[in-house]
Amino acid sequence: MQLTSLGLVRGIIGYFVGLVVGMAVVMISRLALGMSAWDQEAGWVGGIIFATIGFMLAVGSMTDWLKWTRGVETPFHHGPPVGKPAWTRYFSVDYNHKVIGIQYGVTGFLLLLIGGSFALVFRAELADSGISFLQPGTYNTFLSMHAWVALASILLGVGGMANYLVPLMIGAEDMAFPRLNAFAYWINVPAIITLMISMLFGWDSGWTAYPPLSLRGPVGYQMVFWAIFSIGLSSILGSLNLIVTMLTMRPKGMTLFRMPIFCWAILATSIIQLTATQLIGLAFLMLSFERTLGMPFFNPLYNALGENIGGQPLLFQHLFWFYSHPAVYVFVLPGLGIISELLPVFARKPLFGYRWIALSSLAIALVGFLVWGHHMFTSGYGEYLRVVFMISTLLVAVPTGVKFFSWLGTLWGGRLTFPTPMLFTLGAISVFLIGGLSGPILATAATDLFLHDSYFVVGHFHATIFGGFVFPFFAAIYYWYPKITGRMYNEMLGKIHFWLMTPGFWVMSLAQMTAGTMGMRRRIADYDPALGVEPVHMLITIAGFVIAFSILLMIYNLFTSAEVGALAGNNPWRSRSPEWQIPSPVPEHSYAQPIAVVGEPYDYGLAGSTYVAMAGAGDD
Amino acid sequence: MTAITTGVHAVAAHHEAHDDYAVQLRRNRLGLWLFFISEAFLFGGLLATRFYLWGDTRPELDQAIGLIVTSVLLLSSVSMRLAETAMEKGNRQLFSIFILLTAFLGLVFLGGVVIFEWGLIPALYQGHLTPWGDKYGAVVFAMTGMHALHVVSGIVFIFIVWNLARKGHFSPQRHWGVESCAIYWHYVDVVWIFFYPALYLIGNAVHLSH
Amino acid sequence: MSKQGYGLVILIGIILAVLTVIEYYMGLWHFGAALLMLVAALKAILVVYFFMHVSRLWKTEEEH
Numbered sequence: 035m036q037l038t039s040l041g042l043v044r045g046i047i048g049y050f051v052g053l054v055v056g057m058a059v060v061m062i063s064r065l066a067l068g069m070s071a072w073d074q075e076a077g078w079v080g081g082i083i084f085a086t087i088g089f090m091l092a093v094g095s096m097t098d099w100l101k102w103t104r105g106v107e108t109p110f111h112h113g114p115p116v117g118k119p120a121w122t123r124y125f126s127v128d129y130n131h132k133v134i135g136i137q138y139g140v141t142g143f144l145l146l147l148i149g150g151s152f153a154l155v156f157r158a159e160l161a162d163s164g165i166s167f168l169q170p171g172t173y174n175t176f177l178s179m180h181a182w183v184a185l186a187s188i189l190l191g192v193g194g195m196a197n198y199l200v201p202l203m204i205g206a207e208d209m210a211f212p213r214l215n216a217f218a219y220w221i222n223v224p225a226i227i228t229l230m231i232s233m234l235f236g237w238d239s240g241w242t243a244y245p246p247l248s249l250r251g252p253v254g255y256q257m258v259f260w261a262i263f264s265i266g267l268s269s270i271l272g273s274l275n276l277i278v279t280m281l282t283m284r285p286k287g288m289t290l291f292r293m294p295i296f297c298w299a300i301l302a303t304s305i306i307q308l309t310a311t312q313l314i315g316l317a318f319l320m321l322s323f324e325r326t327l328g329m330p331f332f333n334p335l336y337n338a339l340g341e342n343i344g345g346q347p348l349l350f351q352h353l354f355w356f357y358s359h360p361a362v363y364v365f366v367l368p369g370l371g372i373i374s375e376l377l378p379v380f381a382r383k384p385l386f387g388y389r390w391i392a393l394s395s396l397a398i399a400l401v402g403f404l405v406w407g408h409h410m411f412t413s414g415y416g417e418y419l420r421v422v423f424m425i426s427t428l429l430v431a432v433p434t435g436v437k438f439f440s441w442l443g444t445l446w447g448g449r450l451t452f453p454t455p456m457l458f459t460l461g462a463i464s465v466f467l468i469g470g471l472s473g474p475i476l477a478t479a480a481t482d483l484f485l486h487d488s489y490f491v492v493g494h495f496h497a498t499i500f501g502g503f504v505f506p507f508f509a510a511i512y513y514w515y516p517k518i519t520g521r522m523y524n525e526m527l528g529k530i531h532f533w534l535m536t537p538g539f540w541v542m543s544l545a546q547m548t549a550g551t552m553g554m555r556r557r558i559a560d561y562d563p564a565l566g567v568e569p570v571h572m573l574i575t576i577a578g579f580v581i582a583f584s585i586l587l588m589i590y591n592l593f594t595s596a597e598v599g600a601l602a603g604n605n606p607w608r609s610r611s612p613e614w615q616i617p618s619p620v621p622e623h624s625y626a627q628p629i630a631v632v633g634e635p636y637d638y639g640l641a642g643s644t645y646v647a648m649a650g651a652g653d654d
Numbered sequence: 655m656t657a658i659t660t661g662v663h664a665v666a667a668h669h670e671a672h673d674d675y676a677v678q679l680r681r682n683r684l685g686l687w688l689f690f691i692s693e694a695f696l697f698g699g700l701l702a703t704r705f706y707l708w709g710d711t712r713p714e715l716d717q718a719i720g721l722i723v724t725s726v727l728l729l730s731s732v733s734m735r736l737a738e739t740a741m742e743k744g745n746r747q748l749f750s751i752f753i754l755l756t757a758f759l760g761l762v763f764l765g766g767v768v769i770f771e772w773g774l775i776p777a778l779y780q781g782h783l784t785p786w787g788d789k790y791g792a793v794v795f796a797m798t799g800m801h802a803l804h805v806v807s808g809i810v811f812i813f814i815v816w817n818l819a820r821k822g823h824f825s826p827q828r829h830w831g832v833e834s835c836a837i838y839w840h841y842v843d844v845v846w847i848f849f850y851p852a853l854y855l856i857g858n859a860v861h862l863s864h
Numbered sequence: 865m866s867k868q869g870y871g872l873v874i875l876i877g878i879i880l881a882v883l884t885v886i887e888y889y890m891g892l893w894h895f896g897a898a899l900l901m902l903v904a905a906l907k908a909i910l911v912v913y914f915f916m917h918v919s920r921l922w923k924t925e926e927e928h
């Protein structure tokens with residue numbers, strides 16, 4: 035087998051060819067305009083744009099569309115590529131949503147590992163005061179990269195769960211637009227390469243990339259801007275696809291309020307991703323153009339009369355947070371959906387308040403559009419805005435509270451069992467509670483003025499993201515692992531993973547908040563030992579390494595169990611969801627016959643209730 | 655007997671293909687409109703930028719040019735709708751004429767933006783704004799630039815559709831390619847409907863000293 | 865299946881042109897941003913309804 039028959043390899047070659055071509059185009063244009071040939075800002079921007087296009091062409095994600103423009107029909111090819119080993123389909127363009135879901139999920143997991151290792155590097159530096167091995171500039175790069183790589187990993191992880199599960203859960207053959215689905219996955223890959231290249235040059239503002247700092251720093255910023263732009267494009271196209279899939283491809287009898295609750299979470303998430311993502315794309319595009327062409331959007335510029343004829347730095351913060359706050363709900367809503375999905379299965383009880391949960395996801399998403407200003411309490415914008423944004427932010431607690439009470443109501447009086455997915459679900463609730471309770475403290479302008487940019491924010495954020503994404507993501511991996519591979523994971527290793535990671539995280543999160551209240555700033559490479567935070571930092575670092583070690587156990591577990599795990603059978607969890615009524619691993623065409631929904635999804639433990647009727651199996 | 659069964663099967667198969675097209679058409683339409691909603695936030699962000707930075711002021715732009723390019727784009731939208739109507743009625747010749755007219759008007763609009771608003775060819779028209787000069791230049795170039803990018807893609811789309819129609823790819827019943835191209839073009843016009851007053855009409859014209 | 869004729873398209877085009885001229889003079893006479901955006905919204909609704917036939921999204925019996 036030729037190495038270049040793998041789409042990924044061709045794509046990477048295409049990327050670097052495109053990079054060279056793009057830079058050459060910029061240099062020739064500059065010469066034609068009578069300027070010096072090389073300008074690193076313009077050169078890299080041109081290079082990255084061409085490299086991304088080069089990757090997408092070479093990987094083959096646009097081949098069918100290009101044929102359509104010439105009027106050539108392109109029928110679907112189902113199954114692994116002809117004449118190649120089955121695994122190769124995961125490294126090439128494939129239109130099956132299950133393959134794309136795995137591609138998303140695995141890429142997301144890899145990025146989680148990379149982003150996590152960046153954190154370990156600078157955590158080691160912070161373990162004691164004084165500069166040990168990371169110079170401040172490098173420290174800043176690691177810190178900033180940790181953020182964006184981890185955020186990208188979350189977006190990809192969410193995409194993985196959504197792409198794999200939503201069509202299965204609604205009994206659809208595939209997504210509404212399979213080619214668009216593949217495109218939306220693959221555009222992440224050149225973006226990740228671009229993001230990694232940025233490390234060669236460095237960038238030092240933290241993930242928020244506020245101007246004017248981001249307008250003055252090294253050229254690494256340009257790569258960040260364009261990488262995030264591509265990842266944002268992926269979010270937009272992916273969510274568009276999911277919304278159409280959920281609105282038009284449900285089976286007979288599945289009204290919106292009979293969809294699995296995870297689909298509601300994805301619907302709410304997709305609404306945010308479809309719309310708000312444009313604003314961060316625009317904001318980063320404007321930063322890139324201000325750096326490249328000097329268009330003054332954000333940097334003030336004064337004329338001889340002392341008037342500001344240039345831009346305003348605060349404009350960036352508005353545009354940025356209009357996406358980046360709702361984005362937090364993109365990160366957590368799918369995870370909260372997983373919690374609601376798994377609890378009834380392991381409590382053998384109906385989901386408490388299904389409709390309220392479904393609507394609370396939508397409510398969180400919609401209120402989320404009105405709260406961005408709480409990130410700017412200290413920015414110097416109009417003081418009356420603080421009150422407005424404080425009230426709207428505190429409103430988010432209402433639908434979130436609905437979810438918590440529903441989870442409690444579901445657990446209450448249930449016949450609970452505690453396999454690893456259930457443990458991670460409960461761990462997620464405990465961690466998300468820490469994150470949730472520290473939220474109002476930051477949402478209240480009066481307290482935020484003191485805690486802004488402190489380690490308290492770091493603690494709050496990581497608790498919400500671990501509770502809202504990482505723990506439920508791991509729960510989902512353990513839960514659907516038998517459906518994906520056909521084999522069970524090792525329960526003992528899974529439990530060890532949980533009992534290392536969860537207390538580790540509690541310690542880390544609470545210690546971060548403590549450090550913040552003691553006066554530790556958020557993004558600095560060194561601190562004054564007189565603050566008394568040194569032991570706290572040591573604790574955080576140790577807890578961080580414990581979490582990292584537990585995740586290594588998980589990887590070992592997932593790899594070995596795929597070979598030696600016990601055969602799982604169709605439905606090891608006795609779930610009512612349609613994807614558990616078909617063989618594991620799921621066949622190429624998931625459902626041999628269209629399914630029909632005849633009852634409520636979560637009536638666990640109610641005698642004689644049925645959710646789905648599988649065609650052909652209804653007689654016995 | 656055999657002939658009848660085959661006939662029934664053929665009808666069933668035909669119905670299936672017919673349904674498949676209708677189902678996919680519904681999805682395509684919904685998908686395209688969701689894309690428009692998404693893009694509305696991009697253009698909305700640009701409008702927000704304009705109001706945030708300019709407030710109640712605007713640069714001195716040539717009003718004649720603004721009115722002319724706006725009218726040209728409006729005309730192109732009318733002509734695009736006429737092209738689609740011609741396709742619906744099965745009049746291929748009229749379709750070709752109108753869709754090419756649309757592309758021509760689109761190119762005229764583009765020329766108006768590039769030559770007159772931007773002053774990119776000083777031999778023809780001396781523009782007084784530069785993207786790097788001040789906030790007026792920056793926002794004018796950002797808004798018209800992002801819009802022009804969509805016009806260019808729309809014109810490419812038109813030529814693809816025109817070429818496919820020439821080869822006989824569409825029918826009065828089935829022409830999603832034409833429909834999507836048409837409503838995309840109208841969408842680009844809708845964006846300009848909001849950009850035109852924001853750039854040319856709202857606020858007091860100021861002349862800044864540098 | 866109702867098909868809009870060429871006449872209706874021209875008529876909407878004329879209405880849009882008239883609105884554009886009104887808009888232009890409103891701009892000259894310094895009407896506020898809100899009023900101008902209102903006229904723009906009216907124009908946009910006409911285009912969305914008649915040119916982009918948005919109602920086909922929820923009318924399924926038609927085929928194109």
